[in-house]
Amino acid sequence: MKVIIADDERIVRIGLKTMIKWEDYGYELVGIAEDGKTALEMSRSLKPDIIITDLKMPKMDGLELLHHLAEQKYRGKVIVLSNYGEFELVREAMKSGASDYLLKVTLKTEDLLEALNKAANDLDQVYENQAENVKLQSAYRQHEENMKNNFLKDLLTGNGDQIENLQSRIEQHQTRCAEGSFFGLYISKTHLDKLEGKINDKDLFSFSIRNITSEMLNEWPGAEIVEIDFSTFMVIIPSHGPNVTEQKQLQVAGNVGRTLELYLNEELVVTVSSQYHGWSQLSEAYRMCREAAALAFYHEKGDPRIIAGFKPYFSVEWHHNNHYQLLAEAKKSLEQMDVLSLEELFQTVCASALKERIHPEQLISFAGNLIDLLLVKGVEEGVTADELSVFIHNKLRESQNVNQLIRNFSDAIETTCKQLDMPERKIWRKEILQVIDYMKHHAHEKITLGQIAREVNLNDSYLSRLFKLETGYNIIHYLNELRMERAVELMKDPNLKMKEIAEQVGIEDPFYFNRLFKKHYKMSPTEYKRCQLNF
Template identity: 30%
Template sequence: MYNVLIVDDERIIRIGLRSLINWEEVGFKIIDAVSDGKQALAVIEREKVDLILTDIKMPYMDGITLVQNLYERGFLGEIIMLTSYGEFEFARQCLRYGVGDYLLKGTLVPDELMQAVLKVQRKLDEKGEKLFEEEREDINNEQDLKVIERIFKTNHLEGENNIEKESLSMPYVFLLFKHVQSKAQKEKHRACTLEAYRESIENIISEAVPNQSIPRLFFEGEWGLYLFPKGYVEQKDVLHRISMHILNLIKLYTNIKIIGVISKVIYTSYDLRESLKKTQDVAELSFYKGYEEVLEEEMHILMKPYLGRSAQIVEERLHQAMNKGDYSEANNLLDMYMEEMRRSYVPKEQVEERLNPLLQGIILDYSIYLESDKSRLNELVESYRASTLLDEMQGLIKELIYMICTLILQIKNKNYRREIVEIMDYIEQHITEKITLNSIANQINMNESYISRLFKSETGMNIIQYINVSKMEKAKELLKEKNMIVKDVAYALGFEEQSYFNRMFNKYFGVNPKEYKKYTNLSQ
């Protein structure tokens, strides 16, 4: 039964409308009849009303004011306006406020009222069916959202691969986004998650997506997932455009680095789990591509196993080039190595597993040459730790290699006057002996103090320092030989006491010889 409310200030009209047709026969029940709009609103507040028949002219609150008020309240029922001659224009005005029909009171007959009520009945039946469908869809959606949230929040955990294949009530497409942070940032802001920006992201999506009042969003650590409204599922171009707009606004208003990946259409819980794995993998491609585009799940096919050279081989060849001060060769080697990883889109963590020891090895092996500019070295290392793109990391390693090659050339370049070249050759040939300024002076037949001044002015380095640097470089070579222990290396280089050799090695390289030998043997 649909509930009917009659609103008219004339009692005879109220009585007449009650008896003009058999209301219950067509599924209606008159629950009340009142004389003005104020009384009508009071009834509506306490009763469910499906149909209102209201007069236009009434005391206290007329019919026009009543329908305006109902419109503002979002009244879901139907309204029939009762008019007298000369009031048709007022009735027409009420059409904008949801009035479905108007009847002339003076000539109203049963058949005319019956036709109007049957018309209302069809509308109410359609609304009821639609409301039922919407309620059922809301219930199904709520169930879907619980499944999606559960899988999203547990997908990264071990032991969650046995999720049953549950069908979802409708197809979905999601935008997965990641708050990209470097290791240095994570260490500095350990509690900073993407959910900290929830309110801003919700507001941005509500603004960016038409007819999107409350975005369906989930957060877990550095990840966020947004479900697009169902009307966008098959509109790939629209999805891409809206996603780009969302990401740009997030970057603009939150000042964070963020990457987004659009999923394929998902129909089941299994599809969702598989899509989440793939989109999370694809999000790592930002390491190569940057943050200026939206990625897609289909790009997962680009990621292949790395079949290039081992990090050890690259490091050995790189050091060979650097030992000669040949920046061009070292640069080409690094470029080729990086290009091999780019072609396979090696995940960022695996790239770091290769590059971090490479960088550490360079700093360790060539710290002698970096003594003169430690502040710049520290800046490079900090920038490297803060980088989130492969191009940034590559550029910083190149700068470090360039610094080292330049310094090595300055020291090893033998375009010096004859006496300096003779001194360098003598030191190189007698590196395993105890070399003194006196032994050098005797070899080239020159005064010791003159030799010291000449060497310093030509090379920029004290001659004793040059001897120590040369010995330490040779020490690194010998320590890499598995059959050489630290004590043997010290004696082989003319050191009478191992402790003195240890102190000097630590001074130049920042680690003791034993630690260096352990590190180099592990990397081989």
């Protein structure tokens, strides 16, 4: 069954267009119109079986469209779309020949399918043979589309040299996307292992990507959308003429990226290439886009990541010049059993990774090599760590961004130390001594973990882990121990009230002070003071 959609709202058109895979249910979406006048013209040329139309549109609304369709003896079915409060319009539409109506705000996939199926079942028996023909034609077109996609995919991924009679294949698939100048958009998901947004079916996700992107590229005739895999697409956009600037290309990428994320609710990266010319440069455009997309590893979540792949970014020099030198430095630290230096070293490398043009794969490889050095110490002591090694390397490779990699690396250090029963350091490092000294002198004040960390120029979470590994204490627990010891000393003064004692140890809330004291000494401050005075 052929279907036309008419609605003046783009988001509604996109929603209806991608809500179902039309061919799977025996329907063929042959046209989309922005107003009733265009829909009427389409109905004359495309001969649709079903028209889905909004009631309120510019140029010609849905009621006028129904009247004109009746005049030309339209034999199909019309389903009208309405909003709340338009019941009079709906009633008039039903009188004028509409077969059903749908509310936009509550529209679901099953509602749309039910209305379509009801309309299709109400049509004359003569249409059954036609529906079967449409299905066969759709399958044939799908086959042709798959053949074209595979052809363009081979050209993009570097297998084009294996294609014989290239020009005849280009003409066979009726594509001219790279005949002259073109640029590419590389669209990829940030989390490649699963779908997390509104669409959980991989085929429907791919279908939606194609349809939404094609809708956004109406002003770029001849553009081709190539599926590399379900989560990765390359859009080849002809750019004939002198007015296509880099700024214009970034604008196109931004519009596509934001619209895709808005509808699909998935985190995406869109990389835009510089301009290339001719079929032979397709693979270079793809390579540059794919490489630049790795920059998203260093970006935070938020607005769609739009990345300019206009020039090479990553360098192989860091791996050759620095990688092994840093590993040698780490090995020396491990000879002194200074495990925490590995974490400091890795954080230092991560902090400069973007500036040093370190590819994420190099960074992950470096993290794995550091862990391997630690595991070697265990092997020397007779500990079997094969399974642990595989687990940790897999965990590091799962990192989706640099911050997650840092967290996974820290967890790997802690896990490995526990597994190998690494000995504790005998001497506390200077930063820990500085922290302890600071807390002793300021325990009577209202201080936070952030203030303590700033005193030694360390990250809050890193200081917490470092303190725990060095001393065996949670840093806040240690601070509270100092405060309770000070409180016990102050209780020797019979003139001090508990509220005053709490304030003098940096705790403004007396109820919190009571709970904390009771947790440490198994009795309330009042009971403790009474026992102390009696003694």
